[in-house]
Amino acid sequence: MGRPTSHDRDVRGPGNSVFRREVAGTGSVGDSGRFSGPRRSGGGGGKSPLSFLVVIIIAVISLVSGNKTGLLNTILGTFTGGSYSSGGANSPQINLPSLSSTLGNTVASSISGVSAGWSGVADNRGKLNKTVNENAREKFYRPTGGDSVTVMVYMCGTDLESKYGMATNDLIEMTKAKLSDNVNLIVYTGGAKAWKNSIVSASTNQIYQIKDGKLRKLADDNGQPSMTDPNTLVRFIEYCKQNFPANRNQLIFWDHGGGSVTGYGYDENNPNAGSMNLSKIKSAIAATNIKYDFIGFDACLMATTENALALSDYADYLIASEETEPGTGWYYTNWLTDLSNNTAISTLDLGKRIVDDFIDESNRSARGQSTTLSLVDLAELKATMPAGLSSFARDTASYIKNKEYNKVSTARTASREFAKSSNIDQVDLVNLVYNLEQNESNATVQSVLGAVKYNRTSSNMANSYGLSIYFPYKKLSKVDRMVQTYGDIGMDSDYTKVIQQFASLQASGQIAGGGESSPMSTLSGNNSNTTGSLSSGDLSAMIQSLLSGSISSDSLAAIGLDLSSINFLQNRDMSDDDIKDYVLSNRLDSSKLQWNDSDSTPKIHLSKDEWDMVSGIYENMLIDDGQGYIDMGLNNFFKFDENGDMLADKERAWISIDGNPVAYYHLATTKDDKGSTDIGYVPVLLNGERANLIIVFDSDHPKGYLAGANFDYTGTDVDTVAKNITEIKTGDKIDFLANYYSYDGTLENDYKIGYQYTVSKQPEVYYVNVKDDNEITYKFTDIYNNSYWTPVLKSK
Structure with missing residues (x-):
């Protein structure tokens, strides 16, 4: 896997001041936990997935002509969760120009979250395959010459x-x-x-x-x-x-x-x-x-x-x-x-x-x-398919049983994922198998390539070979539901078992890892994630309580589970002791996420083995307004020095729209033959209605542009997705939104920030130096999908 590249960071000096204006009252913005699915992505302007939570559908937009209602249609699958959306998985920036070779390309790609160009298995798009496997049954439809x-x-x-x-x-x-x-x-x-x-x-x-x-x-x-x-x-x-x-x-x-x-x-x-x-x-x-x-x-x-x-x-x-x-x-x-x-x-x-x-x-x-x-x-x-899939499942299970969960986790996170932010946990099957086995001749790979007779994608969807598969990672609460469905449709039992085994180890890693869903604790200085300082015996006891089913409901809720959604733990193949030993030996110690050389160029130093436990990094900027903090979102802009240490962003530059700093959330990055495509969103009220502005960085627009907007879709208790899309027009009124935290780390509400913006021309996207008092922290995600925030770095 090649190293990821970053879009240009077009910094144009200081931007406008950031300030709270009034409560928006739309609910927490930028919280990936509330996104569900995709239409069209279960979402607003297309057909999309279904989801329990608020469904957000992202559209990378261009004018629709003809009788297609004049909407801008591009729904980003990365944005929607168990809901509907339209589009793919692309987002804003990654910068690893000096990443030490000691980290390795695979680690670099894993940390960045980049879906690389076609790797290992040849691109199968646009090639009509009329051959038929000799073992395939006769087709139901046979031409008669006078067909109805x-x-x-x-x-x-x-x-x-x-x-x-x-x-x-x-x-x-x-x-x-x-x-x-x-x-x-x-x-x-x-x-x-x-x-x-x-x-x-x-x-x-x-x-x-x-x-x-x-x-x-x-x-x-x-x-x-x-x-x-x-x-x-x-x-x-x-x-x-x-x-x-x-x-x-x-x-x-x-x-x-x-x-x-x-x-x-x-x-x-x-x-x-x-x-x-x-x-x-x-x-x-x-x-x-x-x-x-x-x-x-x-x-x-x-x-x-x-x-x-x-x-x-x-x-x-x-x-x-x-x-x-x-x-x-x-x-x-x-x-x-x-x-x-x-x-x-x-x-x-x-x-x-x-x-x-x-x-x-x-x-x-x-x-x-x-x-x-x-x-x-x-x-x-x-x-x-059945024989190859069963063989792949058994091989994957053996990796897990032989204490190579990290190998499976890395293959999973590096695979092409669909409706990424919707947490539906679907990845391209060929890409997943190849990432794990590094063998293009694998029976499962060849089965898919043979059965997919014709496949086409947009240019930014590398490693999409025609069939996806469920593989849990983002939302373990769906595993039991999927297992039930597998039983109903007669899915391969070996594959059913391996996802339960993977989920069991991941859940154990989450219980032991702790983690935080927001920067609240690091803001207050009272980081509640104490697992980094707990003894091995304490952590072992926590894992044992999970595996035995004696764990408290509160502890389960902390990792997104409840007593009705942990049946998968009963089908683990590893012994309790092996699971505990593995997790304790393969975890990111959050106490190591400390800044060195804070007086010159702050940096995070981890060993290669510790970096192997990291699957994602996001920069988080918070504006101190004298009463609390305005949360400016999550951007995946980060750099490494020649020694492999991660450097803090000394420039303190943040994305703006026409000089107005905005809360910006990165979605995903896709790398193709032309370069990288990055996509993210900015939560807003668009003419009074909750929406997301879509920001795109691609080979034609390396400094970024505002592609359009999609409106939030509020579903009921249905796993479905919403789809909607619109262009930004002259006269549109935009109120930028952001979460706000008190000094003790409590999320108070979402607020309108800055002045209301009225569109009078095509809005420009560029970076500005934030002149307000601000603090920087970084969100680290580990191989079990735990999140941790570094200590904050105050502006000088």
Whole structure:
């Protein structure tokens, strides 16, 4: 893995003063714990994942033309958690120009959080593979020469429609297709509080046929049954089966998507109904006794290994996205016309058209967006994947059992992750396997590369080979839920076991590591993370209480778990003593995070073994206003000297918008052939509504630019994602937001900071020297995903 590079830090002297203006009252900003998922990324302007918490969807935006509502669409998967989002994982800056070679490239890449360019396994994008493994079953669909086709679109509109008219836009695309009499395009509508057209009803679910360029209503359903209820899906499929029998059937799920843990859908009219998980999707499709040519997800994050294997007995192909989708979603006109012109067109050629149109349209209307879409041969995957996946799982389990958890953790954190900040814990399977095994010929790698017949991504999505997989790291509370789903869909038992083993060691490391979710304790000088000074016996007892189940609810809550979500601990393969010995011998001692040479150039010195325990570093600036601290966010700008010591930022420069210092939060960095793409966000009120400004640093804009904004999506207790996108226009009024801490470290509220900003021209992004009294601290993250803050460095 190559060393990461940083965007240029364009510093233009002192900026405006930073001050509290008034309470915003929108809730804590910049707290990754509140982000969930991705549409479109379960999120605002696309189809996205589902999530329990507030769902934030990030869009790297460029003007959308045509009838796509004039929105800017780029949803960053890195931002959303169990929710919906659209886009990818990119963010702002990393600077390791003098990183000592003693740290090693792998450590450097791991610390930076950079997803490197295509490494180890050759780029498989844009190559149509028409070969078929000899062990694959016969396809369900066989051309007859006089084929009849039924295309079923299950369109749950949600806020994608009620706010942005995205379902209506796709319906318009469908009406523009030149459909033959042999193609029946049937659409089930519902799930939205309002529709941006005068035809579809918001008061009842309906079934339409698109014919002769028009929507023709065929039936009303019984009121507004939840579209995430599998029985609703079954009724729709049975209706199509009885009224439009065909020898070629295609099924498309349209809505937010949440990946393997949460599955499909958020119904705006039934917000408490939850999502339709993979088990429910599989059972609904199995109940109708129809075999499909392809099953597609015009939704975020559904190109997962779990989803593919669950559907492999019912369809020949899966068409879905590893990453969040932009709000524009699939482009329907061309491929439906192609299908009508030749109802026996091969699914490979048809699928290629779907993928190409999606990526090309996204590149046109959502410049900078992170997009993926792949066509997977399920018949071949079913024949080739299970054995390889089982072998990979056993090998991974052996690493953990042989006290090489760090090797697995490093491979996991270095892998291409999707909807990164949404904490859905999905990574590219090929990239994960290669990072661990360093073998392109690995059976799992070859199985994916063989079964993914066509794969395309935006240019900034290196190491996205077409299928992701769940591997826990960010949110251990989902492990038991995923294990239950694995049992329901018949997932490989070896893989089920290895994620439990990994999670068991990680949870043990978190209990022993302590850590802090915010800089509050280091601000007050009363750092509550005392584990660095505890004896080995005390730490051992803490781990034992976790493994035995005698741990207190408060201690579990501190690591995001409760008594109902720790069943995975019962399936560990290592003995309690081995787990305790490993964690105690492989942990970041937070007491070592002290500044040396603080009078000249403050630096953090760790040994190579100690740096091996570090997976991430972020700079945190806090403004002292005489009564407490304004939190200016987390930026991953850091430097190392020739000895491998991390240097403090003496320049005290921070990101600004037209000279106004802003609270800025880094999301991710992606490295490709052109360089690095960094993306982050600034929490604001945009014309009075809670939103996030999207900041992008890329090869065309190395000093950064303001790409647009996305609005927060507040879901209910549903693991679903929100999607929304907008451009910044002249006359827009922006209030910058930041968290505020009292001197004792208590989070008081979020405040508007600085003066209200009215857009009069294209806002410029650049760094300024912060002239207000400020303090710098750094957030370190270890291999168990614990976070620690260094002592603060005051401005001179």
